[in-house]
Amino acid sequence: xxxxxxxxxxxxxxxxxxxxxxxxxxxxxxxxxxxxxxxxxxxxxxxxxxxxxxxxxxxxxxxxxxxxxxxxxxxxxxxxxxxxxxxxxxxxxxxxxxxxxxxxxxxxxxxxxxxxxxxxxxxxxxxxxxxxxxxxxxxxxxxxxxxxxxxxxxxxxxxxxxxxxxxxxxxxxxxxxxxxxxxxxxxxxx
Amino acid sequence: xxxxxxxxxxxxxxxxxxxxxxxxxxxxxxxxxxxxxxxxxxxxxxxxxxxxxxxxxxxxxxxxxxxxxxxxxxxxxxxxxxxxxxxxxxxxxxxxxxxxxxxxxxxxxxxxxxxxxxxxxxxxxxxxxxxxxxxxxxxxxxxxxxxxxxxxxxxxxxxxxxxxxxxxxxxxxxxxxxxxxxxxxxxxxxxxxxxxxxxxxxxxxxxxx
Amino acid sequence: xxxxxxxxxxxxxxxxxxxxxxxxxxxxxxxxxxxxxxxxxxxxxxxxxxxxxxxxxxxxxxxxxxxxxxxxxxxxxxxxxxxxxxxxxxxxxxxxxxxxxxxxxxxxxxxxxxxxxxxxxxxxxxxxxxxxxxxxxxxxxxxxxxxxxxxxxxxxxxxxxxxxxxxxxxxxxxxxxxxxxxxxxxxxxxxxxxxxxxxxxxxxxxxxxxxxxxxxxxxxxxxxxxxxxxxxxxxxxxxxxxxxxxxxxxxxxxxxxxxxxxxxxxxxxxxxxxxxxxxxxxxxxxxxxxxxxxxxxxxxxxxxxxxxxxxxxxxxxxxxxxxxxxxxxxxxxxxxxxxxxxxxxxxxxxxxxxxxxxxxxxxxxxxxxxxxxxxxxxxxxxxxxxxxxxxxxxxxxxxxxxxxxxxxxxxxxxxx
Numbered sequence: 001x002x003x004x005x006x007x008x009x010x011x012x013x014x015x016x017x018x019x020x021x022x023x024x025x026x027x028x029x030x031x032x033x034x035x036x037x038x039x040x041x042x043x044x045x046x047x048x049x050x051x052x053x054x055x056x057x058x059x060x061x062x063x064x065x066x067x068x069x070x071x072x073x074x075x076x077x078x079x080x081x082x083x084x085x086x087x088x089x090x091x092x093x094x095x096x097x098x099x100x101x102x103x104x105x106x107x108x109x110x111x112x113x114x115x116x117x118x119x120x121x122x123x124x125x126x127x128x129x130x131x132x133x134x135x136x137x138x139x140x141x142x143x144x145x146x147x148x149x150x151x152x153x154x155x156x157x158x159x160x161x162x163x164x165x166x167x168x169x170x171x172x173x174x175x176x177x178x179x180x181x182x183x184x185x186x187x188x189x190x
Numbered sequence: 191x192x193x194x195x196x197x198x199x200x201x202x203x204x205x206x207x208x209x210x211x212x213x214x215x216x217x218x219x220x221x222x223x224x225x226x227x228x229x230x231x232x233x234x235x236x237x238x239x240x241x242x243x244x245x246x247x248x249x250x251x252x253x254x255x256x257x258x259x260x261x262x263x264x265x266x267x268x269x270x271x272x273x274x275x276x277x278x279x280x281x282x283x284x285x286x287x288x289x290x291x292x293x294x295x296x297x298x299x300x301x302x303x304x305x306x307x308x309x310x311x312x313x314x315x316x317x318x319x320x321x322x323x324x325x326x327x328x329x330x331x332x333x334x335x336x337x338x339x340x341x342x343x344x345x346x347x348x349x350x351x352x353x354x355x356x357x358x359x360x361x362x363x364x365x366x367x368x369x370x371x372x373x374x375x376x377x378x379x380x381x382x383x384x385x386x387x388x389x390x391x392x393x394x395x396x397x398x399x
Numbered sequence: 400x401x402x403x404x405x406x407x408x409x410x411x412x413x414x415x416x417x418x419x420x421x422x423x424x425x426x427x428x429x430x431x432x433x434x435x436x437x438x439x440x441x442x443x444x445x446x447x448x449x450x451x452x453x454x455x456x457x458x459x460x461x462x463x464x465x466x467x468x469x470x471x472x473x474x475x476x477x478x479x480x481x482x483x484x485x486x487x488x489x490x491x492x493x494x495x496x497x498x499x500x501x502x503x504x505x506x507x508x509x510x511x512x513x514x515x516x517x518x519x520x521x522x523x524x525x526x527x528x529x530x531x532x533x534x535x536x537x538x539x540x541x542x543x544x545x546x547x548x549x550x551x552x553x554x555x556x557x558x559x560x561x562x563x564x565x566x567x568x569x570x571x572x573x574x575x576x577x578x579x580x581x582x583x584x585x586x587x588x589x590x591x592x593x594x595x596x597x598x599x600x601x602x603x604x605x606x607x608x609x610x611x612x613x614x615x616x617x618x619x620x621x622x623x624x625x626x627x628x629x630x631x632x633x634x635x636x637x638x639x640x641x642x643x644x645x646x647x648x649x650x651x652x653x654x655x656x657x658x659x660x661x662x663x664x665x666x667x668x669x670x671x672x673x674x675x676x677x678x679x680x681x682x683x684x685x686x687x688x689x690x691x692x693x694x695x696x697x698x699x700x701x702x703x704x705x706x707x708x709x710x711x712x713x714x715x716x717x718x719x720x721x722x723x724x725x726x727x728x729x730x731x732x733x734x735x736x737x738x739x740x741x742x743x744x745x746x747x748x749x750x751x752x753x754x755x756x757x758x759x760x761x762x763x764x765x766x767x768x769x770x771x772x773x774x775x776x777x778x779x780x781x782x783x784x785x786x787x788x789x790x791x792x793x794x795x796x797x798x799x800x801x802x803x804x805x806x807x808x809x810x811x812x813x814x815x
Contacts (some may be wrong), residue, residue, distance in 0.1 A: 005440075006440065042573060043520075046520070046566075046570070049566060056559070065550065065551065065552050065556075066552050066555065068559075069552055069555040069556050069558075069559040070555070070559070071559075072559035072560065072562060073555065073558055073559040073562055076559075076562045076563065076566060077558070077559070077561075077562025077565060077592075077595070078562075078592070080566065081565055081566070081569070081588060081592065084569055084573075085585075085588075088573075088581075088585070151551060151552055151555075151612055193793070193796070194792065194793060194795070194796020194797065195796065198740075198741070201740045201741065202736065202737070202740050204740070205481045205736060205739045205740040206481075206736065208480070208481050208482070208483055209477065209480045209481040209736070209739070210480075212480045212481075212483050213480070220483075221483045222483055222484070222485065223483070224484055224485050226485070
């Protein structure tokens with residue numbers, strides 16, 4: 001008993017954080033898979049939220065606290081709620097079988113599966129290519145350096161090097177917001 | 191002074207005055223008027239009433255006023271009264287109840303039994319702590335629990351009890367007077383009859399003569 | 400090391416109240432080491448790290464749950480007094496054990512799940528509600544060096560984790576299969592998203608001035624005294640005062656408290672997303688609401704009221720962690736005071752208040768803070784920033800919230 005206890009203690013627990021990332025990774029993949037496969041739309045959205053959270057945790061485990069928290073704030077706090085609201089506010093949508101022209105096609109399921117697989121494969125290939133062939137992929141950044149003052153570094157980068165794209169995005173979002181408000185108002189009058 | 195948001199400050203001040211005032215302004219009747227019930231009991235107004243009870247004079251067995259006439263049982267709107275007349279050993283009905291139950295879970299305190307009783311025997315009580323753990327039996331008050339003395343009646347509703355006593359006394363006096371009058375009448379009639387008889391006796395010889 | 404030495408350290412620790420919690424934690428760690436030596440094992444450092452984490456977690460959860468229990472009775476007492484009643488005074492002295500009675504009642508109640516409810520989601524919702532609420536307090540600096548996790552992005556952490564409660568409210572409302580539940584949940588989420596903007600904006604202002612997102616850094620930035628007696632708290636600057644008030648009202652709305660408690664408006668929505676919850680699950684929601692309320696007010700103390708700093712120089716003999724909790728208690732009291740005073744908003748008024756008043760004011764406070772910073776943070780900056788927040792305040796107050804037409808020229812409809 002005592003020996004067992006000592007053996008357990010002697011295990012390399014100090015390295016635990018290095019493989020603990022498997023847990024959020026697993027949760028994220030499961031959440032994503034469930035989001036695709038479940039029948040109930042709300043359940044899908046909730047599983048997607050779970051996968052967002054796990055992704056944020058993964059960022060934090062890699063030392064990118066800022067990105068992790070922004071992931072939580074934006075995706076869980078805003079995007080997930082937006083998706084849920086969109087599902088709730090759109091008229092309940094089981095598309096009638098006869099209305100769907102693709103349904104009556106003979107090998108529709110097979111074609112759909114093939115199309116989906118092709119898109120997924122293309123995305124995967126392009127991502128892998130981007131990762132392996134980009135010049136930054138080879139440069140190994142020591143993790144200590146990444147954690148020093150990421151917020152300040154990100155802020156300075158945003159407001160110095162990428163100021164123009166940032167402002168352009170801001171204007172685009174504002175325009176979208178105003179447009180949405182206008183649309184909502186028009187609907188109310190009629 | 192009026193500026194945007196000033197109403198909030200006014201409201202906050204009012205609630206703060208009440209909040210702290212309730213600690214310091216205790217004697218003031220306007221604050222903390224809550225009665226701390228089990229420790230402080232309310233002084234009930236004289237006219238307060240809850241459920242009926244039966245009045246007796248002197249002894250609960252002999253002095254019971256109720257004669258089991260069953261008027262209240264018939265009058266009771268929710269029908270919460272149950273009366274059985276008592277019998278003696280020969281099976282002859284007696285003028286007193288054997289069973290007198292009032293189901294106070296049904297009673298609505300309307301006082302119609304009191305109004306309808308010709309013998310002033312049922313009156314309204316002012317008890318209020320009658321809750322129990324049992325929904326049925328302990329809320330049906332039997333005769334033993336309903337019987338309460340006239341002195342108790344005087345202690346809870348003095349004015350009304352005095353009126354009742356006066357009425358009973360008046361009725362008694364009237365009855366006595368009636369009895370007396372009847373006796374007198376009887377006596378007078380008797381006397382008249384005797385006188386008549388005497389007169390007849392005395393006049394008969396005359397007519398015969 | 401032996402046990403007697405450990406015991407001897409206790410009175411020493413108590414002599415210096417300022418560092419009492421920290422030294423107490425060290426004592427527990429030494430106790431664990433002593434336990435290890437008793438068994439004959441050299442305790443490895445990761446065990447000590449784990450114990451350290453557990454001690455902090457247990458301490459924070461215990462403190463916040465005790466505060467929740469006390470607050471639930473204190474709130475009822477204050478509310479009662481404001482309405483000239485006595486409030487709970489039956490259980491224990493001054494009704495102090497009322498939470499115990501409430502807890503027993505809650506725990507022994509039947510846990511009802513509606514037949515058509517989504518049972519898994521209905522079960523998960525209270526947990527999802529409570530977990531973020533209990534995580535939030537870890538980042539608050541309770542005293543000098545007393546912070547569970549000294550995150551460089553602490554403020555962001557707060558809002559990121561706080562977003563979880565919105566999801567929980569949605570889960571609760573949707574899974575109940577009750578129209579009142581879903582309406583209440585939609586209202587709650589709409590309200591929380593609307594008020595998150597001024598909330599985050601006013602926190603951003605402080606981050607801008609303090610130059611850091613770390614709560615400890617923000618508290619340190621408010622240290623010291625102007626003219627030797629006037630504390631350098633952000634609430635005592637014009638922009639800081641405005642941002643503090645905005646943060647306070649947004650915090651009220653975020654924690655669904657009166658006057659922003661219309662997701663639970665009894666008259667129209669029964670109990671909102673809590674309609675179908677009973678017993679222990681309801682208690683969990685209640686607990687999460689209160690712990691979240693304490694956490695967000697703790698953040699307010701950190702951001703604007705100088706955190707653990709003493710208000711006057713000669714009061715520094717009181718330990719810093721006491722100051723934090725004194726300020727938190729004052730805020731908790733003020734919440735109940737507000738609840739005792741103000742009636743519930745109407746939904747359109749609430750939205751109008753958020754978008755037409757709070758948001759523009761938070762932008763005004765942002766500009767004002769920038770002006771204060773560039774004018775040298777002195778009296779000149781003070782004056783400029785005061786003007787910069789006063790003008791928008793009166794303009795908004797006049798144009799948005801003053802009735803420009805009297806009751807006379809109201810047009811009556813045919814039905815009237």
